[in-house]
Amino acid sequence: MKKVEGILIIFLMVGLVVASGCMGGGGSETSSSSQTTSTTSSYSTTQSSMTTTSSSTTSSTHSTTTSTTGPTSTSSSSTQTSTSTTTTTTSPAEELYWSNPWEYSTVSINGEQYKVVYYKALYKVQPNQTSPIYEYIIEKSVEKTKIHIYGTDAMGNKKDLGEKEVYQYTTVVTPIKAAEMKDKTTIKVWYKNESGESFLYPWEMGWGSNMYGSSTDFVGFQIEYMGEKFTFTNPMAYGESLFPYIGGNDAVLDNIGTDLTNLWMGWFTVIQVGIWSSWSDTNLAIPESGTWTDAMGHTWSWSTKPDGTVTFSGVTLKVVDAQWSYKGAPEGTSFKGKARVAPKLFLPLEVEGHFSYIDQTTGGTTTIYGYIKIEDLKLEKVR
Numbered sequence: 204m205k206k207v208e209g210i211l212i213i214f215l216m217v218g219l220v221v222a223s224g225c226m227g228g229g230g231s232e233t234s235s236s237s238q239t240t241s242t243t244s245s246y247s248t249t250q251s252s253m254t255t256t257s258s259s260t261t262s263s264t265h266s267t268t269t270s271t272t273g274p275t276s277t278s279s280s281s282t283q284t285s286t287s288t289t290t291t292t293t294s295p296a297e298e299l300y301w302s303n304p305w306e307y308s309t310v311s312i313n314g315e316q317y318k319v320v321y322y323k324a325l326y327k328v329q330p331n332q333t334s335p336i337y338e339y340i341i342e343k344s345v346e347k348t349k350i351h352i353y354g355t356d357a358m359g360n361k362k363d364l365g366e367k368e369v370y371q372y373t374t375v376v377t378p379i380k381a382a383e384m385k386d387k388t389t390i391k392v393w394y395k396n397e398s399g400e401s402f403l404y405p406w407e408m409g410w411g412s413n414m415y416g417s418s419t420d421f422v423g424f425q426i427e428y429m430g431e432k433f434t435f436t437n438p439m440a441y442g443e444s445l446f447p448y449i450g451g452n453d454a455v456l457d458n459i460g461t462d463l464t465n466l467w468m469g470w471f472t473v474i475q476v477g478i479w480s481s482w483s484d485t486n487l488a489i490p491e492s493g494t495w496t497d498a499m500g501h502t503w504s505w506s507t508k509p510d511g512t513v514t515f516s517g518v519t520l521k522v523v524d525a526q527w528s529y530k531g532a533p534e535g536t537s538f539k540g541k542a543r544v545a546p547k548l549f550l551p552l553e554v555e556g557h558f559s560y561i562d563q564t565t566g567g568t569t570t571i572y573g574y575i576k577i578e579d580l581k582l583e584k585v586r
Contacts, residue, residue, distance in 0.1 A: 300483065310520075338378075347371070350367065388463075394422055538559065
C-alpha cells in the first residue's frame with residue numbers, strides 16, 4: 204500500500220497546483236488579427252469592417268498590427284506609465300470560441316447536444332531531458348452496467364450489498380515504450396451518476412480523494428494488470444454504515460506506478476504549456492497573433508489560424524492550429540508548444556509542448572516534454 208499512498212500524494216499535489224490557476228492567462232495581451240476575403244475557404248468571408256486604433260499608456264509594453272479595410276477612427280488618452288497600441292477588426296461574419304478548454308462540457312452543434320462516450324489517444328512523455336521518451340495508447344469509455352458492492356463491518360467482516368447499477372468509466376493503458384509496464388492495464392471507476400470529467404484525465408484519479416468512503420456518488424474502482432486485480436467499493440454511496448471494502452492484490456501497482464506517474468506528468472505538462480484560458484474569449488475563426496511583455500521579464504507570443512475540419516460520429520467540427528511560447532526570466536520558467544483544437548470540443552485534438560523550470564534542489568534546469576493526440580473519438584446525442 205505504500206506505493207499506492209505515494210502515488211496518491213503525488214497526484215493530490217498536482218491537483219492542487221492545477222486548481223491554483225497555473226493554466227496561463229492573466230495580464231494584458233497584444234494581438235494582431237487579419238482576415239482575407241475569399242470564396243474558396245470556409246473560414247474566409249466577405250464583409251465590411253471597421254477598425255479602431257487607440258493609444259494609451261499602461262504598465263506593460265504591448266503592440267499589434269492588423270491589415271484590413273474600412274474606415275478608421277483614432278483616439279488619444281492621457282499619458283500614464285507606458286504605451287500600447289491595439290487594432291481590432293470588428294463584426295466578423297463567423298464566430299468560433301473555445302469557451303471551455305480542459306473543462307468537461309457537451310458538444311453543441313446546430314442546436315443538438317452530444318457527449319463524448321469514447322476516445323483513443325497517443326500519449327508521449329519525457330520526464331526530463333536525459334530520460335527516454337515513453338509512449339502509451341490510452342482508451343477511455345463509459346457504459347451503464349451493474350456491479351457487486353461490498354462493505355466491511357467494524358469486525359472486519361465482508362458484507363454483501365448485492366448488485367447496483369453504476370456508470371463505469373474504463374481506461375485501458377497499452378504500453379508502447381514504457382518504464383516498467385509490460386502489458387495492458389485496465390482501470391475501472393464507478394459512479395452512481397455520470398461523471399464526464401473522467402474523460403479529462405489520462406486515468407481517473409477521482410477515487411484518490413474518496414478512498415475513505417465519504418462520497419455519496421463515488422462507488423469504487425478496480426485496477427487490473429497481468430491477471431491481478433485490486434478492488435475498492437464504497438458502501439456509504441448507498442447509505443450503509445459500513446467501512447469501504449478492499450479486496451484483491453494491493454501490490455498490483457508495484458510494477459506500473461512509474462508509468463502511471465509518467466502519464467500524469469505528460470498530461471500536467473500539456474495543461475501547463477498552453478495559454479488555454481486566454482483564448483476562451485478570442486474569435487478563432489480569424490487568424491490572429493500576439494505578443495505580451497512586462498517590466499518583470501515575462502514574455503508571451505502566440506498565433507492561431509483556422510485549419511479545416513474533422514469529423515467524429517458523423518459530426519463535423521472546425522479545427523484551429525495554434526502555437527505559443529513563454530519565458531519568465533525571474534523564475535527561470537519557460538514553455539513552448541503547438542496544438543490543433545476543435546473549439547466545440549473540450550479536449551485538444553493534438554497538443555505538444557516543453558515545460559522548463561529551475562530545480563530548487565539542484566539549481567539546474569529540468570525540461571519535461573508532453574504530447575497527446577486524439578486518434579479516435581465517439582460522440583453520442585444527448586436524449
